[in-house]
Amino acid sequence: MALWHEVSTLSCPINKAERRGLGLDAAISRRDFLNGALITAGAAVTAPSAGRESTDDFTGYGGVGDYARANGDTWPVIQSAHRLRDGGYGEAALQAAAPAGQFDLVVVGGGIAGLSAARRFRQALGSKARVLVLENHAMVGGEARQNEFEVDGVRLFGPQGSNDFAVPAADGSSLVARFFDEFALPREYEWQSWDPALKPLRFARDNYSNMDGFQEPQVDVGYFFDELAGAGAEKWRRNIWNTALSDAPYSAAARRDLLRWRNEHGVVSDAQSRYLDTLTYRDYLEKVRGFDPAVTRMVEPIVGLLAGVSTDAACARLGRALVEDPDRPMALSFPGGNSPFPRAILRDLLPAALPGKGFDSLMYAPVNFAALDLDHEPTRVRLNATVLRLRHVGADAKRVEVTYERGGNLFKVDADRVIMASGGWINKHLLVDMPDDLRTAYSQFGYAPALIVNVALRQWRFLYDLGVTACRWFDGADGFGYCCNIRQTMVTGRHSPPLHPDKPAVLTFYMGMSVPGLPPAAQGMACRARLLSTPYADFELRIRRQMIRLFGDLGFKPDRDIAAIVLNRWGHARLIEPPGFHYGVGGKPSPLERVRAGYGRIAIGHSELNGAQHWGSALEYGIKAGEQAANMA
Numbered sequence: 001m002a003l004w005h006e007v008s009t010l011s012c013p014i015n016k017a018e019r020r021g022l023g024l025d026a027a028i029s030r031r032d033f034l035n036g037a038l039i040t041a042g043a044a045v046t047a048p049s050a051g052r053e054s055t056d057d058f059t060g061y062g063g064v065g066d067y068a069r070a071n072g073d074t075w076p077v078i079q080s081a082h083r084l085r086d087g088g089y090g091e092a093a094l095q096a097a098a099p100a101g102q103f104d105l106v107v108v109g110g111g112i113a114g115l116s117a118a119r120r121f122r123q124a125l126g127s128k129a130r131v132l133v134l135e136n137h138a139m140v141g142g143e144a145r146q147n148e149f150e151v152d153g154v155r156l157f158g159p160q161g162s163n164d165f166a167v168p169a170a171d172g173s174s175l176v177a178r179f180f181d182e183f184a185l186p187r188e189y190e191w192q193s194w195d196p197a198l199k200p201l202r203f204a205r206d207n208y209s210n211m212d213g214f215q216e217p218q219v220d221v222g223y224f225f226d227e228l229a230g231a232g233a234e235k236w237r238r239n240i241w242n243t244a245l246s247d248a249p250y251s252a253a254a255r256r257d258l259l260r261w262r263n264e265h266g267v268v269s270d271a272q273s274r275y276l277d278t279l280t281y282r283d284y285l286e287k288v289r290g291f292d293p294a295v296t297r298m299v300e301p302i303v304g305l306l307a308g309v310s311t312d313a314a315c316a317r318l319g320r321a322l323v324e325d326p327d328r329p330m331a332l333s334f335p336g337g338n339s340p341f342p343r344a345i346l347r348d349l350l351p352a353a354l355p356g357k358g359f360d361s362l363m364y365a366p367v368n369f370a371a372l373d374l375d376h377e378p379t380r381v382r383l384n385a386t387v388l389r390l391r392h393v394g395a396d397a398k399r400v401e402v403t404y405e406r407g408g409n410l411f412k413v414d415a416d417r418v419i420m421a422s423g424g425w426i427n428k429h430l431l432v433d434m435p436d437d438l439r440t441a442y443s444q445f446g447y448a449p450a451l452i453v454n455v456a457l458r459q460w461r462f463l464y465d466l467g468v469t470a471c472r473w474f475d476g477a478d479g480f481g482y483c484c485n486i487r488q489t490m491v492t493g494r495h496s497p498p499l500h501p502d503k504p505a506v507l508t509f510y511m512g513m514s515v516p517g518l519p520p521a522a523q524g525m526a527c528r529a530r531l532l533s534t535p536y537a538d539f540e541l542r543i544r545r546q547m548i549r550l551f552g553d554l555g556f557k558p559d560r561d562i563a564a565i566v567l568n569r570w571g572h573a574r575l576i577e578p579p580g581f582h583y584g585v586g587g588k589p590s591p592l593e594r595v596r597a598g599y600g601r602i603a604i605g606h607s608e609l610n611g612a613q614h615w616g617s618a619l620e621y622g623i624k625a626g627e628q629a630a631n632m633a
């Protein structure tokens, strides 16, 4: 069977009839910048058309609002990062960078970790400390950014990446709980209401709960089984786990083992976790537990998203973490995913940058970009600034020279201390004077991509009629993705979109791109190459074809129903953790430990240092790095 990364949709010609059928001639937001022209078959991504800053043939339509030019890894950001990797900035140009000031602290990266590092440093040294945050995107937040749409007069939000959160206990016992207290974040929310005159339908309040189907007691999931072929055969099944897979097309052995797998939840002890870290998840499922390969097939794309690589490359510790208590409370998401968390820290650092008080304005107030980087403010956030090089300077190497590119020009600032709140994929290239043992540790870090797509729909009656709000499918060939859903959105005074099958909503696709059979790092590279060399138009075509395949018989009409498509590409979404990475092998410590220590005047703090990345680990490692920098003599 062909794998996603081997198949080029555009190698299949598209004729006029299919163009019309896919709605490619309809006027929708995503083609404002493409002039309706699909890129030719098999074409590599070309430079964006002149004069179109970030709405280029690669980045595509970015929605509306403050995040419209910062959807995932955009073309300008990737271009400067790859130029750096390929040695495109010559030594003479770096040397000639224009001086741009002195700071007590420079933070590289404006995600949750970078902003919380800056905040912690400022708490320790006082608000007069001169702090500069350099962020290469056009918006802060890192992976916790959002997409916004305006469809038929309705404002809609969707996550770009970081999305789920759990409400922490109100006992101040964890960093996350204290964060909620400090920023007065509510712990109870209102959700869109469902008209009782409509048939009952259950929604997830996030975009993950539906993936493994474990939360069918709380959400209605439809499963598309292509193998249920034959004229007029119904390929959809609803809530298969709720009926113990009785009407799903599995053999008796597969059904028995899928149910055994699903029921093996429970807390994993530290000793079990260490054991699970020594083998791949596939070996655990098939050799240790002896499960039918249907179990592996069921989890493959979920592991591919959450661990970045396939079950035969990811350690069983990560895979096993998927199987939690099916009766757990559903995770939640804010309308724009985890974007309120970095916005809260930004507001604390620079109140004028996010005017207003309270939760409503925290989520929806437009950013005052003019207030981010003011000469007279001790704390500054500089966007569209890609850091290119850091090195210790001075006779006693007590200062750090930080060189960055902005608007095509090179600048350098002089810093007393630096926090790298960016990931290892770029830090490897930036930290030119790092010690050999740190370089060796970083050389063991590999990364895998992810793609998150938000499709703004004018209506979604095709799902309503099917009686589901989330879907799962199983085709590995040239299909697109494996799941999608419509959330029940959190509402506040300022934002209360309707929840109705005839009204606009966002359909969200989360997907990884793992390649079973390849070694872990090679999977990451192969899939990243594919992710980054696929034009927006190619993805658009795949998405439309997939939606027709799934929903065409249910009344879905792409030209009528799709209002906009936004891609959020994350080239280095996940730190790959093959067996042995997390705890180390043969008595040797994990490379994570060495990286956490930093060196010289440089502290390192990013969510990846936790192993399993999430917003809480971004907070944790940002705060630790802030403390480490503050304690440097």
Ligand SMILES: Cc1cc2nc3c(=O)[nH]c(=O)nc-3n(C[C@H](O)[C@H](O)[C@H](O)COP(=O)(O)OP(=O)(O)OC[C@H]3O[C@@H](n4cnc5c(N)ncnc54)[C@H](O)[C@@H]3O)c2cc1C
Binding pocket: 108, 109, 110, 111, 112, 113, 114, 134, 135, 136, 137, 141, 142, 143, 144, 160, 161, 162, 163, 164, 165, 338, 385, 386, 387, 388, 421, 422, 423, 426, 450, 451, 452, 570, 572, 573, 574, 605, 606, 607, 608, 613, 614, 615, 616, 617, 618
């Ligand atoms: C697709 C996806 C889904 C996720 N889902 C969830 C979820 O549901 N729940 C959850 O809790 N977590 C989730 N996460 C995990 C996520 O990693 C954390 O939640 C958190 O947002 C990471 O914050 P961070 O500050 O550590 O890193 P990042 O958000 O990566 O921030 C680093 C910043 O540094 C910038 N940067 C990099 N290089 C440079 C340079 N050279 N110069 C200047 N700036 C630079 C980057 O652009 C970025 O803005 C998800 C992640 C991804 C990718």
